[in-house]
Amino acid sequence: MDHKQLIELLQDVREGRVTVEAAVQRLRALPYEDLDFARIDHHRALRQSLPEVVFCQGKTPAQVAEIVARLAEHNDRVLATRADPSHYAATLERVADAHYHEQARAIVVDRRVERQGRPGVLVITAGTADIPVAEEAALTAELMGNCVERLYDVGVAGVHRLLDKVTLIQQAQVIVVVAGMEGALASVIGGLARGPVIAVPTSVGYGASFGGLAALLTMLNSCAAGVAVVNIDNGFGAGYLASLINRLRQEGS
Amino acid sequence: MDHKQLIELLQDVREGRVTVEAAVQRLRALPYEDLDFARIDHHRALRQSLPEVVFCQGKTPAQVAEIVARLAEHNDRVLATRADPSHYAATLERVADAHYHEQARAIVVDRRVERQGRPGVLVITAGTADIPVAEEAALTAELMGNCVERLYDVGVAGVHRLLDKVTLIQQAQVIVVVAGMEGALASVIGGLARGPVIAVPTSVGYGASFGGLAALLTMLNSCAAGVAVVNIDNGFGAGYLASLINRLRQEGS
């Protein structure tokens, strides 16, 4: 239920077409269903173009399956991140057209007829081990209506590898940079890009990488302006934000 | 010198209109001047709409004055952040129309005839003490061609204060949230906003705020999707990024 629908409802109340009691009931019923263990927010799809995303870590397969099934009743797309195969198996029994993206560890339901996306999002990784996080970002952005380009394994130790990609980098509307270890790629890309850069530190590394802390600090201290950071390994968050940004362009017309 | 100019130059070389030596000299001279203690990057203005910004902390007043003067020769706007009054005094002797924004601790030269900005950027603070960082963000965005709205002192402990501002929040194209202490405002705004949110943790607080670390971690772990974070007290970075994002809308048409 968006802002406009809310005003209409209240005007109906005022003008007697709807009783106060009915309005209250409808207002409370609509925005989310109460599954007892999780409150599902259906009107989010109207506000930000994707229904509430299910974060599977710490949830049982049965809980995930239940939530995905409910969301799939009201939406043409559902995304569940950090899913392991047992989450998927349980979900598949409830939602026959659910798919599992192994690399991105995500369960996806996508019933859109038209999947042609809005171009402009580029996802870059420093190394091979950063790809799962990058795929989570790319998948999220694709599901939100974007067409995503990928440029993987272009770490700063071989800066020449970036040189023949400068055009690609400068044409992107928004770039997601995924890097572990020292995370320096975000600064180098930030210096080359024309648009905003979303940096995702990953927990790839060992020793003094301290589970991604080194890359996180590097990115926060980036000497390149135009770079912002999301949580360690948070591919979903980066893809979501990239989509919000890329959508602005469309809307501005 | 943008990509197109570069290709033209190289074609001139190939076709003999420019010698290799001249081309090399021009290529190297153009992009930046070497001040011995600092290399100034003039072509950045073409790429990202603001000339290289001067970070005054750790520079002497004379150095700042010199760099600002050079930049002011080739640009209609110059921004120097983290400036103290002594930096400004030295700069004023070299650049008569430089202004000092005390709250934002910034030196600004602005010779634009048309200053009417692009609407869409909203800057919010949790507390009064966060305002200097917020002003740095707002000033940066304004200088980059945006019209900035401000909403200050709306911390989460009084969440009702946000309720009559929901329309303002949902109409913004991009929001900068500035908060110290526990930094929870970013999550609440992230849940209300329609567009991207840039969170700026500040060093406001004491004890276990550990100089802004608490707010930083809060923002990185935000349960609201669509939020990215810049360095502690980095108002400039947030304003810069907000401008890159807001500009996309215009360009998309």
Place this chain on the structure above:
Amino acid sequence: MDHKQLIELLQDVREGRVTVEAAVQRLRALPYEDLDFARIDHHRALRQSLPEVVFCQGKTPAQVAEIVARLAEHNDRVLATRADPSHYAATLERVADAHYHEQARAIVVDRRVERQGRPGVLVITAGTADIPVAEEAALTAELMGNCVERLYDVGVAGVHRLLDKVTLIQQAQVIVVVAGMEGALASVIGGLARGPVIAVPTSVGYGASFGGLAALLTMLNSCAAGVAVVNIDNGFGAGYLASLINRLRQEGS
């Protein structure tokens, strides 16, 4: 043995009704039994309404069973936290009416005839994954004689979900707020509540949540007055403290 009983004993000694030797023996025997590996404090039940609580982590099933059995001899209620099924299996052989609360990971013996509790305690969680900690808190408070209301999965990213619960929040005498990730819920509830708020950070999250550190710092830095914090995942501590607070009301009459 409470303070009053102690004085009576000493007076008995003084007046010759009890020899010094007998008194010493009784004093030392009464307050705790020595199980060789653990000293059990029986007189705590008199002081704070629940016998010493068994913390199972790091204890063998046999040790837990032994301690619970001893406590069950002198008390009508026993609580053992952080118990896994093997602890319960061993305990069940010794104490036939012991129950296992799987979600709260707790073993409970409850032989009270009258279980009607004192109302006033409300337990709130930000997410679904925070529920086990919340249940530990609720169970503890219930066992200490309180009637507990639950409000689960109301994170700050959907602040509107809290709006129709404001009455519930403001009627509670004491509130336990359980939240992981960025832990911002404590501040929002702190701003809405009329009574004291006990915040429990949880280790739910990933990356820069650093095992609950982010939520812990958020809660410690809460801009809302009236909030205090217990250890990460310490549902028991929160429920215990909530009960001590809620009991005050009763006693004051």
Place this chain on the structure above:
Amino acid sequence: MDHKQLIELLQDVREGRVTVEAAVQRLRALPYEDLDFARIDHHRALRQSLPEVVFCQGKTPAQVAEIVARLAEHNDRVLATRADPSHYAATLERVADAHYHEQARAIVVDRRVERQGRPGVLVITAGTADIPVAEEAALTAELMGNCVERLYDVGVAGVHRLLDKVTLIQQAQVIVVVAGMEGALASVIGGLARGPVIAVPTSVGYGASFGGLAALLTMLNSCAAGVAVVNIDNGFGAGYLASLINRLRQEGS
């Protein structure tokens, strides 16, 4: 404006005694005044018995004076914490009956006729250097209508010093324990007390105390149940919470 007044207002709207426009205006005007740099929340006094407290750190003397003056127009008590003498000097020019508590670094306006407080709050410190934080706690609780007992300099290295104070400790309804260095006093008091204990770590110490971190961690890990913790040096927060708890007793009758 409390909940009851709000309902009355809305009923007035419904029944035509107040126009929607007037209601909106009144609703928005009432809860807080907008001072441009700070929003003052007047209705907090109704909700939690003390008007919004002014945190002076990071505010100019003029700002503090302005806020205190405004608050003093609508309230019989005002508290401004972390005030230095310059804050007080500016405030005194605006509010003639403002007092400065040097040890607690607080500005206080107290125009109550009847200052007899509710007994039950005990404030304890481990050392002499912890007294300023303790005084902030005591002052806050006193201003909120409590009568506060003090027990200072009873560190755990001399545990015998606590023995003749056991009665005092066990009679308190709620105890604030203020300790720096290793902060162990909270656990010892927690083991002796009958009611809730609010622990305040202080930054007193050196070396591996890391600005109060050692005491903070000690208190969070307290093996004594019934202990909760506020931020390092946060005497105000502890006093505020103690008052909320102590007030419960009164209300319960």
Place this chain on the structure above:
Amino acid sequence: MDHKQLIELLQDVREGRVTVEAAVQRLRALPYEDLDFARIDHHRALRQSLPEVVFCQGKTPAQVAEIVARLAEHNDRVLATRADPSHYAATLERVADAHYHEQARAIVVDRRVERQGRPGVLVITAGTADIPVAEEAALTAELMGNCVERLYDVGVAGVHRLLDKVTLIQQAQVIVVVAGMEGALASVIGGLARGPVIAVPTSVGYGASFGGLAALLTMLNSCAAGVAVVNIDNGFGAGYLASLINRLRQEGS
């Protein structure tokens, strides 16, 4: 080879009873054997009363067995700490009279005829879960010729439990205090003891205990003089040091 033997050898060289070559060979052969993967220091037994102790963690069962066997050839006692059952199984095949102390996770060879120890060492734990570390300390001290008293599970939350043990505490020459969680016991014992206190933080705890860091910081910041700290879980180090201290008394006569 002790200092005296060394001087004798050198005098033999000087006076021609031993050639330089033979002396060099003997000097290098004596102090340690080279096992290729570990250099064993046999003369340590003479210097500090126990042969080099084997730290099993990170060594293979075969390596441990080999080192223990070599040490057992030249010494009447061998101690191997942090041993798991597989280390013991391999060792037993090589050294038939090796014993395994399960709680202390130690392999011991003890061929002394006279095992009557020097009294004076007391080992105290705060909780039941601290006992393995305490047993490692006690076992080490016993093997070095001390008679050890144990006082387990006397945490500070029940400070009264310590009261009838004050005599025991004050009679000890040196005390080892083993505590996890908040580690406050070291300060309380430090305030009661007459002799030196060696504090051993343990990794017992959860959440903000951060693997023993909280207890470590507590102990380092102890307000009681006369307390020193060893590494987290380092029972061996504490027992070793306690023995060095307790031996002084004997030697002083």
Place this chain on the structure above:
Amino acid sequence: MDHKQLIELLQDVREGRVTVEAAVQRLRALPYEDLDFARIDHHRALRQSLPEVVFCQGKTPAQVAEIVARLAEHNDRVLATRADPSHYAATLERVADAHYHEQARAIVVDRRVERQGRPGVLVITAGTADIPVAEEAALTAELMGNCVERLYDVGVAGVHRLLDKVTLIQQAQVIVVVAGMEGALASVIGGLARGPVIAVPTSVGYGASFGGLAALLTMLNSCAAGVAVVNIDNGFGAGYLASLINRLRQEGS
């Protein structure tokens, strides 16, 4: 009042020579005087050979002067650490024979007739900048009746500097090692010494020394057995502990 005196008093009570009231009064009056801001523990001198030591940091000159004066009435020695010249100036007006040790930043009153100390304590520093902490340790031990040897500026980067001091090191009963930067000296000395080693990390260093944290961790992880650690810069604690240890030898005879 020592344990023996206490028993005598209680026997007097039992046998009627002292009334209960008088006994209680005397018991409470004796152990410490209440200065309102600090409780002074006079009977500590009997228990551990030095009256309570005054920690000046965070106390006013007047407070320090008052406490020192009171202690000087009942004791032949008083030690006040972390004193600055203003503390000394105030103290001198009250206690004419107080002296100030500038390097050790300590105020000392020493009225002993016989100052000949017990030999056995050796204090070693790694560098010149560690000397103030070392002097605090040495002064404390001297005041407690020891004769202290000093060996300064023998860092591990020049391990040959230690070679001609081996005899000195091996003859010491107890050694205090004071080192900043990487703190490795403690391990090297620990490997050479025959007796216990007390390691004092100092805040000497820069960058990744993190205010002494690096040296602290080094010392805690020392591979040499027989080493224990006190707080960063805690020279007093080390000297105190060294004295407790060295005294054992005497008593053992």
Place this chain on the structure above:
Amino acid sequence: MDHKQLIELLQDVREGRVTVEAAVQRLRALPYEDLDFARIDHHRALRQSLPEVVFCQGKTPAQVAEIVARLAEHNDRVLATRADPSHYAATLERVADAHYHEQARAIVVDRRVERQGRPGVLVITAGTADIPVAEEAALTAELMGNCVERLYDVGVAGVHRLLDKVTLIQQAQVIVVVAGMEGALASVIGGLARGPVIAVPTSVGYGASFGGLAALLTMLNSCAAGVAVVNIDNGFGAGYLASLINRLRQEGS
């Protein structure tokens, strides 16, 4: 393709012997092959004497096998570090002459006819548990054409063990010091050596070693000049750097 080859190619282009299109194609094809999941940099072998090294952690056996096979087509040596047996098994099926160094956890292909190395590299460990990291360093240096000497288990607690090795230490051109726990060996070696010292902290230890952090800080704060540090457990990096340094000598002639 080294710098010289590049210039030749460009001159060929200029002089018409190669078309621009062919040059571009060759330039892009040569430097690295695109395996889709990893970009292999073949010309690195020319620049730094070893082809790109494969970091196996986080890669599947199939990925490792594919990359090693590709590298083995163009190079006479291939090194894959942090390989487990499953990586080796997959690789062996593709590259028949691949060997597995179990202790160093490395897969090696070495087809050089002449393997006689350049002397000058010495690898030292403090303990037995540090040997795997040391072997990774030694193996890397050997594969890069060096002859490596090893000196293992010479920790600083037995500094005399180093004395008869001083000549060996002083003759080395470059030394790799591998140490966990307190990591003090680097400083001692740094004080004895004539050439550069590369320090490798290891994660060997427990408690306050914090996964190698203690050793890392020790080494960074080394009081001995001439010491630099690589990441925790980074044997490869140390061996690589040692080889770069040792090669300088050869080249200088």
Place this chain on the structure above:
Amino acid sequence: MDHKQLIELLQDVREGRVTVEAAVQRLRALPYEDLDFARIDHHRALRQSLPEVVFCQGKTPAQVAEIVARLAEHNDRVLATRADPSHYAATLERVADAHYHEQARAIVVDRRVERQGRPGVLVITAGTADIPVAEEAALTAELMGNCVERLYDVGVAGVHRLLDKVTLIQQAQVIVVVAGMEGALASVIGGLARGPVIAVPTSVGYGASFGGLAALLTMLNSCAAGVAVVNIDNGFGAGYLASLINRLRQEGS
């Protein structure tokens, strides 16, 4: 006194040309002078080409002056780092030809006739604020006989600035990279260089740079092989190590 001189001395002893007593006296007198507060190591000059360097921080001007004067008696060069003007003023009175390098904060005595240095050392900084640390490195290397090239202000956000310097970078024998903020420059240079890279993190930055920690972690986690790290702001250590490395080349001939 080098190794050769030592053997000669011992042979003189053996053959009776020098008595044992004289030899001992000479051995102890030669290697260092004892200034009471600092032991000066004169024979270091023979071992590593520069006399012991004076670290002024924490030393009084008089101490620095005394040490420099002593060193200047036996050496043609003296270096004192972290000197402030007061250290220099005191030194100048003792050593007339001492110079002060303001930017590098160093006192230098240089009496060499021939100052032509060995080429091969390149010092690079990311920003202007990193120059003082870089100058300390360069000055150290110059004083140790090297000719140093400087390349300042070439941060990774403008990676194109590095492109026309590739030849310079690849010709250097050893490179010192000095960078604060995110410190990413070390990785980029490491990828371009042919020789070893010594990375110096600086404390330049704010917020989450945590005094240089971010840059330090970045450099330790560098994905480029051939990079080692020294302490934050340790320009001296980097210059010293660069010189040791560059000297190898000369010696190898």
